[in-house]
Amino acid sequence: MIRYLLNRIFWMVPLLIGISLISFFIMHLAPGDITASEASFDPRASEESRQKLRELYNLDKPVIVQYGLWLKRMATLDFGTSFASHQRPVFWQTTDEQGNVRKGMIQQALPITLLINVLSLVLIIAVALPLGVISALTRNRAPDRAITLFVFIGFAIPGFWLALMLMYWTGVVNNWLPISGLHSIGYENMGAIAQIFDTLKHLVLPVFISGLSGLAGISLFVRNGMLDVLHQDYITTARAKGLSENTVVYGHALRNALLPLITIFGLSIPGLIGGSVIAESIFAIPGMGKLFYDAVLMRDFPVIMGILTIGAALTLIGNLLADLAYAWADPRVRRGVMQ
C-alpha cells in the first residue's frame, strides 16, 4: 500500500512541472510588460518604481532564469503578493515587523469554495443515486422517461441563466432566500446557531447551481451502471438463490454499480472548481471563483498564477484520494495494490 502511494506521488512530480510550465507560459502571453498593468493602478508610479518591480519579479533576467526562480518560489509555496489588493499575500498569511497578521487571499477564499463543493457533492449523491436507480428499474417506462428528460435539460441549461431566474423568483418576487453574499447584515451579532443557518440560507442557491449539471451526469451514470450490472451472471445467480428482489438490487447490483462513481467524483473536481467562477460571481460569494474572476478583470497576475497552480494541485490531490478510495473499496484492486 505504502509503495503504491509513493509511486503515485512520484508520478505527480512531472505533472506538477508540466502545470507550472503552462501557468508560466500563460503569464508570458501578455503583450508588453506586466509591470505596466500594475503601474496603471497608480498613476504616480514612476519609471523608478517600475524598475524596482521588474527586479522583484526578475523580469530583467532571461526567461529560463525567471522560470527557475519562479519554480523555486512555488516549491516553498511563496506565491507573492497581490498587485491590486494593497499587496495582500496571495496564498497564506504573513506577519510583518510590527506583528500585524495579514490573511492570505487564497487562505480566505478556499474554505468557502470547498464548503460549496462538498455541499454540492452531498446534494448530488442524495438526489442522483435514487434517480439513477429508479430510472434503471423502470427502464423505458414513464419514470425513466421523465428522469431522462430531466437529465438532458440539466445538461443543457446554462447555470448562470438558471441562477438569474432563481434569483428573480426566490429573491425578488418572493423574498424567500438571500440572493447575494455569504452573510446577512448584522451577522456578527448573531448567535452561533443563527450564524450557521444564515450562511446555509445564503448557500442554497449557489450549491444548487454548482451541483446541477453534476447531478444530471451522475443520475445518467448510475442508471447506465445499474443496467450493465443487472445483466451480469452474479445477479442471475443471486436471483436463482432465491434472494429477495431488494437484496439483489441494493445488496448486489447497486454496490457494484457505485464503484466507478468514486473515480468519476475524482475526475469532476476540476469542473467543480472551474464552475465556481460563474456561481460565485453571480451570487457575490467571496470564494476561489470570484477571487479568480476579479483577478482576471484587474490582471492581477500573482493571484491568477497562484489560483491556477493551487487549483491544479487540488485536482491532483483529489484524483489521488479517489484512486486510494477505489483501491480501498474494490477488493480486486486492493489485492493488486497490496502485491
Add this chain to the structure above:
Amino acid sequence: MRRALSNPMALGGFVIIAIIMLLAVSAPLIVPFDPEAIDVKSILLPPSSTHWMGTDGLGRDVFSRMLYGARVSLMVGIVAVGIATLIGIVLGSISGYYRGWVDVFIMRLVDVMLSIPTFFLILAVIAFLTPSIWNIMIVIGLTSWMGVTRLVRAEFLSLRNREFVMASETLGARDGRLIFRHLLPNSLTPIIVSSVLGVASAVLVESGLSFLGLGVQAPQSSWGNILTDGKEYIEFAWWLSLFPGLAILITVLGYNLLGEGLRDALDPRSSN
C-alpha cells in the same frame, strides 16, 4: 445516415440544429431591425407585434440581436470544436500509432491539461489577450482537445490488433495508408459523436464567458451578453433574460440529443 436519423433522439436534435442554423444563416435577410441600432425612444419595451422579444436598455430590438447572437454561438461552437478535433486527431493518431515514448509524452501532456480547471485556464488566457470572438474560438479549441486525443488513441490501440489491419500491415502497407485508409475511417463514429457533444459544451462556455463580460464584446450581440443586460434589468424586464437563456438551452439540448442519438444509432454495442 438513414440509420442515424431513424433514431428519434438524433432526428429531434437534427431538426432543432437545422432550424437554428437556418435562422442564423439567413439572419441578415430576416431581421426586422438593425441589431446594433440604438433607439432612445423605445427603451425596455415589452414584447409586442413590432418588437417580438421586446427591446433592451438602449432600445435595440432583442429579436434581431438574438438572431445575430445565433450566428456567434454557432460559429464559436463549430470553429472551436473543429480546432479541438483536429488537434485531437493528430495527437491521438501519433500517440496510438507510434506508441513508445511519444505516447507517454502526449498522454502526460493530456494529464497536465486535464488537471488544470478548464474554465480557469480559459479565463486566464483571455485575461492576457483582448477578448474577441476569434480569440475565444481559439482558446476554447486549444483547451478542449484532450478528450478526442484519448478517444482516437484508444480506438487506434484496439484497431491495430484487428485482423484486417494486421493483414494490411503484413502485405507491406505504409504508415500513411494504414492510418488514413484503415485506422482513421474506423474511428470516425466516436470522433463524430464526441465532436457533436463538444459543440454543445463550447456553446455553453462561450455564452458563460460573454455573460461574464470576457467574451463577445458589445455592440456585437451574443446570447451571453444579452443576458448580462438581462441581469441589470431583471426586476423590470424579464424578456431580456428569458429569451437568450431559452435559446442557449434549446441549442445545447439539440446538440446533446443529436450526439447521444448518433451514439445509440451508430454504435452496435449500445443498442441493447
